[in-house]
Amino acid sequence: MTYDFDLFVIGGGSAGVRCARIAAGHGARVGVAEDRFWGGTCVNIGCVPKKLMVMAAEYGNAARDARGFGWHCEDGTHDWHTLIANKDLEISRLNAIYRRLLDNAGAKIFESRATFLDAHTLDVGGQRVTADKIVIATGGHPTRPAFPGGEHCIISDDAFFLPERPQRVVLLGGGYIGVEFAGIFAGLGSEVHLVMRQPLPLRGFDEDLRTGLVEALEADGIRLHLSTSPTSVENLGGVKKVHLTDGAVLTADLVFAAIGRAPNVAGLGLDRAGVETGKAGAVIVDTHNATNQKHIFAIGDVTDRLNLTPVATAEGHALADALFGPGPRHWTLDRVPTAVFSSPPLATVGLTEHQAAQRGPADIYLSRFTPMRHALSGRARKTLMKLVVDQATQKVVGAHMLGEDAPEIMQGLSIAINCGATKADFDRTVGIHPTAAEEFVTMRTRTRVAEAPPETDVTPLTPPAEIGVAEMGVGA
């Protein structure tokens, strides 16, 4: 049987665009459908605009920091409309680039919704289209809260288009989005309350980063409500009252729910194609991203595994290569570095101390210091760096950092860790001075040994020692 397309990709986000573009480059006849915006969540209502807003928030503090270096700076006032307008311009530019990439690669673009009619046939904006292979790359969406008054909360999709900056914000959820937007709004001058049901933010991250982040958020004036959850939200003529399980009632102009995301599968007709889904509707795939229908694949957030843009693009690229190119690429979901653009940011790769200890004794190297900039700025801001080393092999199995430039630094470190570098390899690497990053190759004294019999907790963590200002060579 001949099909209209060799490959049809449903969804023009990071995963779908990469897959369609690379497959078309390999000579496949490719169609791709997107009914909202090219580039998907990341480009339009996620990573990219978020990072621009993080940068905006940093400028307020940067001006204050400059006084310690001799600049006479008044506290600035921030114009939200300028930020949003300039952000929108940049996003439109990127949007167009994504579309052009597909065009240039020779993919046929459909700016409409695609749904399955059967396992090889799609309805694409009213048009019947057949394809030999089909890729589901529809992404995910923020979950809306189920408690009474949940409809008074915004979700991250809305946060990029607010007409005004709210004066008082309550953020619900201590995950990536809650923590990142807490920094954005606080940096721009809002009163921020961050509510989470865990005792620390960012469940799953290394405990030292989590405790360090609590200190950093509090130092920036963010009010934390830990180990508590919202029970309801009232809307009293625009002013919101947020009721928490600990009895507190918070007053806000904006309540922002950041309580996770769910796969976009509603209305796709997966049942008509016989595609199996799992928890929360996530499309179930094998290690080659194939669904139970061997010619239908799923990539990116719709599979709800590691919901990160670079993972989605890697999956899309690998799949296109495997189906139409030189064969499967080898890559792994192990040791994927990730960053949270909190204020300051944090980044991590590999095992946490707790995870490493479950596998055997681990040597822990921990350093906490005032970055050089803040020796003069006077801002109460610390940097924390940590290496987790498997004692038996001396391989560095985890690296963690909270502090300015952490995401930039972690990208390089993740190469070394993915290559299996040992602590001795780190030790014989000469640092770049004066930087914060050099601390990663100058941590000589083991802070502690983490040991835990399987399924038990490691010994409670001791606070890291203060070691002064790293860029001045302390700790070398």
Ligand code: NDP
């Ligand atoms: P996360 O899963 O990161 O965090 C969700 C938070 O909401 C957690 O603190 C969770 O608590 C809490 N929560 C969940 N359900 C409830 C509930 N019913 N009541 C109260 N609290 C609740 O989700 P986000 O929305 O922050 O982000 C979604 C995903 O998007 C991230 O996991 C990440 O994959 C991706 N992302 C990545 C970014 C990056 O790479 N920098 C930036 C932003 C998003 P608990 O821990 O107890 O479950």
